[in-house]
Amino acid sequence: MKDGPHIARVAALIGDNARADILTALMADRALTATELAGIAGVTKQTISGHLAKLLDAGLIEVDAQGRHRYFRLAGRDVAHLLESLMGVAFRTGAVRLRxxxxxxxxxxxxxxxxxxxxxxxxxxxxxxxxxxxxxxxxxxxxxxxxxxxxxxxxxxxxxxxxxxxxxxxxxxxxxxxxxxxxxxxxxxxxxxxxxxxxxxxxxxxxxxxxxxxxxxxxxxxxxxxx
Amino acid sequence: MKDGPHIARVAALIGDNARADILTALMADRALTATELAGIAGVTKQTISGHLAKLLDAGLIEVDAQGRHRYFRLAGRDVAHLLESLMGVAFRTGAVRLRxxxxxxxxxxxxxxxxxxxxxxxxxxxxxxxxxxxxxxxxxxxxxxxxxxxxxxxxxxxxxxxxxxxxxxxxxxxxxxxxxxxxxxxxxxxxxxxxxxxxxxxxxxxxxxxxxxxxxxxxxxxxxxxx
DNA sequence: TTCATGGTTCGATCCTAGCCGAACCATGCA
DNA sequence: TGCATGGTTCGGCTAGGATCGAACCATGAA
Incomplete structure (x- = not known):
């Protein structure tokens, strides 16, 4: 046991509602700023900043700093695939958002x-x-x-x-x-x-x-x- | 926002170390009992029972009851794919278990x-x-x-x-x-x-x-x- | 029937991590 | 040089959830 890639770490990262919202949004738009993402996820700037730092640190997203804006995007196609995979399972198991x-x-x-x-x-x-x-x-x-x-x-x-x-x-x-x-x-x-x-x-x-x-x-x- | 499958729910489920250990183990062996899984994940029977109940409820795993044993297995190939996807990203981003x-x-x-x-x-x-x-x-x-x-x-x-x-x-x-x-x-x-x-x-x-x-x-x- | 084993339920504990208020730094515009 | 805006850091609060001890139910073997 305990061999191979540490999947729980990256899964836990996606397992938070705010962060999942961030990633889902980035799957649609190529690049969004922190404030836009805060609006989408429905949290304050401080909170989104913390989440983005974690996602960056884990290598799931990347940044482009342009002036005083920071544009975030998915780190790679494999992340997008992972997210679609998750959606597939979530969809099959009936985990759809009711709202x-x-x-x-x-x-x-x-x-x-x-x-x-x-x-x-x-x-x-x-x-x-x-x-x-x-x-x-x-x-x-x-x-x-x-x-x-x-x-x-x-x-x-x-x-x-x-x-x-x-x-x-x-x-x-x-x-x-x-x-x-x-x-x-x-x-x-x-x-x-x-x-x-x-x-x-x-x-x-x-x-x-x-x-x-x-x-x-x-x-x-x-x-x-x-x- | 808030559209589509609820990926955070299933990701959070995988995002726990014990549950990730369970799923990883089930990717190798086709069917394992609760006690075996408890040994693999390094937790007690009570704890594993709770985890298994959650995974079952979410449709990520399935059970075969045979006598007083309950054999658990992945619910489908899409779950296995999802896990491999996760391993891919975890591997690329350097999230490997050191131990x-x-x-x-x-x-x-x-x-x-x-x-x-x-x-x-x-x-x-x-x-x-x-x-x-x-x-x-x-x-x-x-x-x-x-x-x-x-x-x-x-x-x-x-x-x-x-x-x-x-x-x-x-x-x-x-x-x-x-x-x-x-x-x-x-x-x-x-x-x-x-x-x-x-x-x-x-x-x-x-x-x-x-x-x-x-x-x-x-x-x-x-x-x-x-x- | 009795006992051992596999598994679940309940309750209490404890810790992590998400969240926000407040203060702070950095950039760009006037 | 001010001022507004984008973003980060810090500290404290809180809730959710992972964990285990203990008791309990179910099955199969002696």
């Missing part, structure tokens, strides 16, 4: 997952893309086919990836609500940005919910789902 | 991961298997090729899967030490059992470490790694 049940349908339909789209729409779109052969599955990875590259460029999604970045171009991400995969990685992120820019959808304030406009959803379905 | 550093090298080399082999040897073997075309990668899954099926049967690994089981025949599992994949799923489990049966290796008592005999490791390397 927000009205908003849950919207959350299941479309939400932000770190930097890309998740939810029913995202899952359906990803499966349609696979059917059309936009991606080829390699061993642990997904790769863009010529057809896929052309299709994305036609919609105005930039699929060229900076050479220095070691980030995979496309990846799959398991959806906790649907229990099926959706598109992540560089292309997933670029696609979401494109949808914002085209006015198809926007982020709901203080939430991970992505709201589609009527025309936006229609366009989305035509481009991705119709077949 | 057991002597045993860590053995743990990194070969250990049990729920029901299959993990660690350096497992990763190397899996990559060699891929190179030889024993598996074909589909979208989210791995499938056994004809060559793979023949190869496994030649070693005496039963790759026939009960039709009723919805368990994937083969799956990949991310190794927290190596940060690369190893073989999981039905074939992974069958392979580990075969290695036990052949006397190549055995489980170290009260630990996830898998100890290879000299001949066992030699045979393993010849069958899987040599090329």
């Amino acid at each position: 927000s049940s009205p908003r849950e349908p919207a959350l299941r339909k479309a939400r932000v997952c770190y930097d890309h789209l998740a939810g029913e729409l995202a899952v359906a779109a990803f499966e349609a893309m696979l059917m059309r052969g936009w991606f080829a599955a390699r061993v642990g990875e997904l790769s863009l086919t010529g057809a896929g590259r052309a299709a994305f460029e036609a919609i105005g999604v930039d699929v060229s990836v900076p050479g220095s970045s070691r980030r995979p171009v496309c990846r799959m991400c398991l959806d906790w609500g649907e229990r099926r995969h959706h598109l992540a990685g560089g292309v997933g992120a670029a696609l979401l940005q494109r949808m914002y820019a085209a006015g198809w959808a926007h982020r709901q304030k203080d939430s991970r919910v992505v709201v589609f406009s009527a025309e936006g959803e229609k366009a989305f379905r035509e481009v991705f789902l119709l077949d | 057991s550093s002597p045993r860590e090298p053995a743990l990194r080399k070969a250990r049990v991961c729920y029901d299959h082999l993990a660690g350096e040897l497992a990763v190397a073997a899996f990559e060699a298997m891929l190179m030889r075309g024993w598996f074909a990668a589909r979208v989210g899954e791995l499938s056994l090729t004809g060559a793979g099926r023949a190869a496994f049967e030649a070693i005496g690994v039963d790759v026939s899967v009960p039709g009723s089981s919805r368990r994937p025949v083969c799956r990949m599992c991310l190794d927290w030490g190596e940060r690369r994949h190893h073989l999981a799923g039905g074939v992974g489990a069958a392979l580990l059992q075969r290695m036990y049966a052949a006397g190549w290796a055995h489980r170290q008592k009260d630990s996830r470490v898998v100890v290879f005999s000299a001949e066992g490791e030699k045979a393993f390397r010849e069958v899987f790694l040599l090329d």
Whole structure:
């Protein structure tokens, strides 16, 4: 016994409501200040400062100091994955927050997952893309086919990836609500940005919910789902 | 804020040392009694009973009552994944238990991961298997090729899967030490059992470490790694 | 029936850690 | 140089929860 990584330490860190709120918020927005996070978690500045120090110390988040602001973000993709994993188990075991049940349908339909789209729409779109052969599955990875590259460029999604970045171009991400995969990685992120820019959808304030406009959803379905 | 699954609840549950010990132990052995778990976690029967009740209530573990014994096991594969995810982050951020550093090298080399082999040897073997075309990668899954099926049967690994089981025949599992994949799923489990049966290796008592005999490791390397 | 063993329930204790008030440091703007 | 704002540090309060002793229930063996 007592071998291996000390999982209780990091789990305990996430096991506090305020800190879980912080991490969940950082999964949606890329960078938030301490005061914003205090508002989200519903605690005072002193308290949030203590929590952020602990998360920093543990290596779960990172900071960018800009002027007198400090922008916090998740330390890495593995943390985001861990959080999604937690959500999956919490969801299966019925540990859902009651206070927000009205908003849950919207959350299941479309939400932000770190930097890309998740939810029913995202899952359906990803499966349609696979059917059309936009991606080829390699061993642990997904790769863009010529057809896929052309299709994305036609919609105005930039699929060229900076050479220095070691980030995979496309990846799959398991959806906790649907229990099926959706598109992540560089292309997933670029696609979401494109949808914002085209006015198809926007982020709901203080939430991970992505709201589609009527025309936006229609366009989305035509481009991705119709077949 | 406050939307979606209540991750803090399940994280807090894992965030206690005794409960983390329980879950880690259950990742290795399939089923353990309350008293055994009390020994592993280093607490009394009363205490372990309370912890087990909480884990049961939260749906992280399940019980089989047999006579006056109660055998506990993880509630599902998603819990095992969550734990491996946690180990990955804990490992990256340097949260390793100091007391057991002597045993860590053995743990990194070969250990049990729920029901299959993990660690350096497992990763190397899996990559060699891929190179030889024993598996074909589909979208989210791995499938056994004809060559793979023949190869496994030649070693005496039963790759026939009960039709009723919805368990994937083969799956990949991310190794927290190596940060690369190893073989999981039905074939992974069958392979580990075969290695036990052949006397190549055995489980170290009260630990996830898998100890290879000299001949066992030699045979393993010849069958899987040599090329 | 009696005894040993596995497991649970209850109550009391004790300690950790989250929280806030107050004071303090640092940055940027006027 | 002042002043407002973002953020941290310190100290004390409090609550939740982990722990164990003791008593209790259930099962199986003698």
